Amino acid sequence: xxxxxxxxxxxxxxxxxxxxxxxxxxxxxxxxxxxxxxxxxxxxxxxxxxxxxxxxxxxxxxxxxxxxxxxxxxxxxxxxxxxxxxxxxxxxxxxxxxxxxxxxxxxxxxxxxxxxxxxxxxxxxxxxxxxxxxxxxxxxxxxxxxxxxxxxxxxxxxxxxxxxxxxxxxxxxxxxxxxxxxxxxxxxxxxxxxxxxxxxxxxxxxxxxxxxxxxxxx
Amino acid sequence: xxxxxxxxxxxxxxxxxxxxxxxxxxxxxxxxxxxxxxxxxxxxxxxxxxxxxxxxxxxxxxxxxxxxxxxxxxxxxxxxxxxxxxxxxxxxxxxxxxxxxxxxxxxxxxxxxxxxxxxxxxxxxxxxxxxxxxxxxxxxxxxxxxxxxxxxxxxxxxxxxxxxxxxxxxxxxxxxxxxxxxxxxxxxxxxxxxxxxxxxxxxxxxxxxxxxxxxxxx
DNA sequence: ACAAAAGTGTTCCTTCTACACCCATGC
DNA sequence: GCATGGGTGTAGAAGGAACACTTTTGT
Numbered sequence: 001x002x003x004x005x006x007x008x009x010x011x012x013x014x015x016x017x018x019x020x021x022x023x024x025x026x027x028x029x030x031x032x033x034x035x036x037x038x039x040x041x042x043x044x045x046x047x048x049x050x051x052x053x054x055x056x057x058x059x060x061x062x063x064x065x066x067x068x069x070x071x072x073x074x075x076x077x078x079x080x081x082x083x084x085x086x087x088x089x090x091x092x093x094x095x096x097x098x099x100x101x102x103x104x105x106x107x108x109x110x111x112x113x114x115x116x117x118x119x120x121x122x123x124x125x126x127x128x129x130x131x132x133x134x135x136x137x138x139x140x141x142x143x144x145x146x147x148x149x150x151x152x153x154x155x156x157x158x159x160x161x162x163x164x165x166x167x168x169x170x171x172x173x174x175x176x177x178x179x180x181x182x183x184x185x186x187x188x189x190x191x192x193x194x195x196x197x198x199x200x201x202x203x204x205x206x207x208x209x210x211x212x213x214x215x216x217x218x
Numbered sequence: 219x220x221x222x223x224x225x226x227x228x229x230x231x232x233x234x235x236x237x238x239x240x241x242x243x244x245x246x247x248x249x250x251x252x253x254x255x256x257x258x259x260x261x262x263x264x265x266x267x268x269x270x271x272x273x274x275x276x277x278x279x280x281x282x283x284x285x286x287x288x289x290x291x292x293x294x295x296x297x298x299x300x301x302x303x304x305x306x307x308x309x310x311x312x313x314x315x316x317x318x319x320x321x322x323x324x325x326x327x328x329x330x331x332x333x334x335x336x337x338x339x340x341x342x343x344x345x346x347x348x349x350x351x352x353x354x355x356x357x358x359x360x361x362x363x364x365x366x367x368x369x370x371x372x373x374x375x376x377x378x379x380x381x382x383x384x385x386x387x388x389x390x391x392x393x394x395x396x397x398x399x400x401x402x403x404x405x406x407x408x409x410x411x412x413x414x415x416x417x418x419x420x421x422x423x424x425x426x427x428x429x430x431x432x433x434x435x436x
Numbered sequence: 437a438c439a440a441a442a443g444t445g446t447t448c449c450t451t452c453t454a455c456a457c458c459c460a461t462g463c
Numbered sequence: 464g465c466a467t468g469g470g471t472g473t474a475g476a477a478g479g480a481a482c483a484c485t486t487t488t489g490t
Contacts, residue, residue, distance in 0.1 A: 002219065002222045041220075046293065046295060047304070070291065076264045088291050088293070088304075154469080155468080155469080175469080176471085179470095193460090193461065193462080195468065196461070196467045197461060197462080197468025197469065198468060199460070199461065199468095199469080213451075213452095216430075373442080389441085389442080389443090390482080391480065393443060394443090411488065417487070418441080419443090431478070434479095436480095
């Protein structure tokens with residue numbers, strides 16, 4: 001027998017950086033350290049449901065806003081000094097939320113850079129696995145749109161790839177690739193001026209779930 | 219609190235078909251039905267270690283012979299009528315073993331076609347997830363070699379792809395692709411005549427862990 | 437000799453890459 | 464006007480698909 005928890009790797013892009021939602025621990029062990037949000041799975045509750053509930057409780061976010069999937073399960077004996085705890089980690093990719101941590105349980109939740117180590121428990125490793133999963137998934141799936149608001153420009157979508165992959169992509173080739181890939185994005189017909197320069201068309205997510213051919217990391 | 223188990227999706231290729239190792243249940247519930255092998259995680263045991271131990275116990279196989287990874291975790295309330303059981307599923311890709319189920323706990327373990335439904339618990343779904351993971355991984359990793367013995371021919375490796383993907387691949391283009399992809403396979407210098415026809419060179423796995431560019435499903 | 441499987445060469449076509457160039461706006 | 468970002472065209476390189484053809488064995 002073991003306690004079963006869910007931990008959440010909530011990723012978003014804020015101020016041009018990949019960020020993760022962390023909470024500051026208010027009790028021992030690891031008092032005062034940053035940790036992934038999470039909590040116990042209820043007796044009559046499915047794992048996905050528990051993760052979605054925690055997401056709502058910790059962030060006030062609708063889980064359907066972005067993308068949500070099981071990441072992996074961690075159960076090394078001793079990973080929690082209080083006893084045997086097996087945690088099922090979930091990964092969510094979310095748009096930069098207008099009211100990020102509103103009405104939250106954890107009043108001390110905060111978006112932090114995703115590459116800072118020093119988290120409680122084995123959360124450094126869980127976070128690293130989540131970031132790596134996100135990097136890989138952008139190649140074969142249209143999930144980059146999960147980081148964007150419902151309507152977005154091609155430049156904003158390119159910014160997602162550049163931030164997550166830590167590379168620069170050619171704006172011209174990226175535009176062609178994304179707009180010609182079947183079902184990746186759909187034009188809304190509207191356009192908007194973000195900075196200076198020519199107004200950009202707005203797009204929304206398309207129906208595709210896979211990218212054929214993929215968009216490979218340089 | 220919940221009971222934590224590991225379940226194993228052990229895949230191999232036998233007689234030209236993708237097969238999975240199943241055990242016939244000797245106790246209720248699901249008495250007499252086929253199920254994935256598995257068992258309880260010990261109190262002081264890591265999840266990976268428990269899975270590797272079950273693999274040895276059920277099959278007598280060295281886990282390093284093929285490939286081994288965590289698949290996903292399943293914890294729907296009621297998936298086991300005896301109580302709350304959360305199971306961490308592992309996926310292994312194994313060569314066709316000379317002595318498949320020797321010295322095994324489960325004397326009734328047997329290789330069965332991987333596409334037959336009717337398993338106990340939610341094992342149909344776990345198996346389907348494992349097969350889909352295997353299909354996807356062959357595209358961008360060199361893991362097809364995990365289904366092969368230490369030395370193998372290009373035709374045997376092609377047979378792995380054809381069986382797992384349920385397609386035909388052009389032998390000539392496949393040969394070129396595999397032998398020129400950096401680190402996928404290495405020539406041993408030996409050759410062997412399998413059927414009729416010109417003898418084939420033997421290869422062993424190369425050091426690569428990713429395929430660049432990938433080998434996409436047709 | 438013939439069948440069968442292994443392996444090479446070649447041609448065509450799609451996709452990637454790099455970059456020249458035009459477009460539409462704010463200032 | 465000019466700077467700035469949005470978007471199109473195009474030439475060359477790289478990789479994939481189709482298939483003719485040669486090599487090396489068993490029978």
